[in-house]
Amino acid sequence: MRTSQWSALGLAGALAVTLTACSAGSEGGGGDGGAVEEGLELTMLIGSSGDAETSAVQAAADAWGGETGNTVEVIAANDLVQQLGQGFSGNNPPDIFYMPWDQFQTYAAQGFIEPYASELENSGDFLPALAEQFSYDGEFYCAPKDFSTLGLQINLDAWEAAGLTDADIPTDWDQLASVAQTLTTGEQVGLSMGREYARVGVFMNQAGGTLVDGDSIAADSEENQAGLAYLQELIEAGSLKFPQELEAGWGGEAFGLGKAAMVIEGPWINGAMKNDFPERRFVSVELPAGPAGPSTYAFSNCWGMPVGSETKDATMDLIEFLTSDEQQLAFAEAFGVIPSTESGAAAYAEQFPDNSAFVAGVEYAESPVAFQGAAAAFADFNTQLESIGSAEPASLLGTLQGNLEAAYDEVNG
């Protein structure tokens, strides 16, 4: 009997140690003090596009830290979503982090993040479309960090070599198809873009389609099929190839290598070209309009804060600092993103006329569909898109319809 008591005691002890470790420190919460506290050590987790972004964010955080007497450690994540998941499950999330647009709804629905945005001093300055993107259940959760829209990049050398002029810049689908055909040569394809929902979906929207129509999923609508069918025509004509087929990691690389004369990417392409392909001459123009008018996607991350953060006041002060027009324009200069406030975006368009096409897209930009659970459906859709060259649009969209419906029903009961 004695031995089993001993072993039971030992096991119980070990269990207690582990369990306490698991549940410790869930209390706390931001007090509503007036001035910002001093001497805090905040951690910030960012999904950085490169050294330029990391050092710009670190510099901004240091500037704020110097003003307020705090320190901020900026950690550039290798895999942002994984590291966030790990931080939350280990009960040790970063004090402030990039919240990716495609995960926002999931995190908000699961109660991971603090809905602080309406308490910010500059809460009303953000572009309405972005404020809406980062609202869940009618509540504005987190401040949009910046945003990007998709535009059409044109390689000027290829353009001129093909004898095209400014008057030929495509404004509708037919023109796009014809210039893509003209630009296609032996070594170069006319148009390329990522083989994923976040690019292909633009064409479905331009055809008048939508994925969520009111309270129901309409992924398999005729309009969406028309969008895919248009892309299939380009593929058949040989004027559209995806980066994988061009041995490039993404559209920008295919563009930089000269394997694609036009790509559909966002303002981040400026930084990528400057770093990797500085000799590439190109312009960014608005995406050509489809039969149902112009459409593009707006992508944005927001500054996430874990729910019940103990450093809420200080973090909010930091976020106000980071989202100020001045600071956002500094970020714009450093790594090409567009400020998320109305006045900031306007100043940006003036300061960087080359990028005015991206700002112009805000007028009609839509946010990609990203409700809770949709990410898995889109991951599957992206996989299915590998057969876009041969499959029927109806069957591709039929699968997406089923998966989205299942995810939607789960969220909305």
Next chain:
Amino acid sequence: MAVNAAPRPRRGGGIRRGEARAGWLFIAPAVFITAVFLVIPIALALWVSMSDWNGFQSPLNPRVNFVGLENYAAITVEDGLDQRNFGTAVRNNLYYVLLVVPLQTIISLLLAIQVNRAALRGRGFFRTAFYFPSVTSTVAIVVVFQFLFTASGAVNAAIGALGIRGPDWFNDSTGLVHGALSAFGIDSPSPALAEPGFLGISGWEWLAGPSVAMTSLIILAIFTTSGTFMLLFLAALQSIGSEIDEATLMDGAGPFRKFFSVTVPMLRPTLFTVLTLGLIGSWQVFDQIYVIGGGSAGGTISTPAFLAYRSSFVDLQWGQGAAIAFILFVFIILLTLVQRWVLKERTPRKRNRVAATEKIAANDSTSGGLR
């Protein structure tokens, strides 16, 4: 586990009093470490697989509910994306195991026999060369393979010289069986095979065979692991005494007869080790898939281990992730038991003729550390 393994001393007075307590004291560190790093995590994972924990705070916080077998049902019996993803992952991994385990065993055995030959010049060099991939990080090898196997890479250049147009290896989702069938003009399934079957995957898809992308990974796996197993075989070969070689020679056995009737039976314990380790390792394949990106190549390189990771960390479906891990765990144990039974030494009862070599092999295997 250490608790069970500890021998229970007989209780009583006298000089042996207090021995039990001292024994427990001595193994306490081991018990503690086993509990903290093995028993409790496994128990927690089992709990998570039956809960709706979303990855926020502790899995034991009061907002987490017990959902029974719901997570298991979602990936096995309920129609939907989760089930199809799991089915595809199992299918992919099944072909991976079916090819990797036999091939790596055969290749490592042949390599071991070659580098064990006394007459071989530069044995040390070959042993090091064959073992080298095993001590290199998988990630580094995957990156090198990605360069070798791109559409315009070295591999395609080499087979291009033979006039064959190589595929875009890591992005090609065509199954080998499908590819072979289409050479005979069979491109689409019969209606019966097109119906969703086991785990939501149609019979046609089950029969697809490993995709070209998966085949590249299979080559990679064989390349990296056969060195390790070669070392195991080499150690076993060196323990076969030269007197046995001489005896077989005297009995008039040729090299093939010697290999199949003497060497292989004597390697049975090592064979068991290699097959077991290979089986477990190839059902848990993860790092290659993670580096390449499990969603690429039409989902044909995703595996249950990768899916468990993705469901948990990316989709925040921690319950499902844990459920996949547990299914995999049970599956591996079952397979290992089956394999152990298949490879069991069976003493021939009806036959009286027992070859001397088999006797030795039997002795060897029963005294082997693994049983």
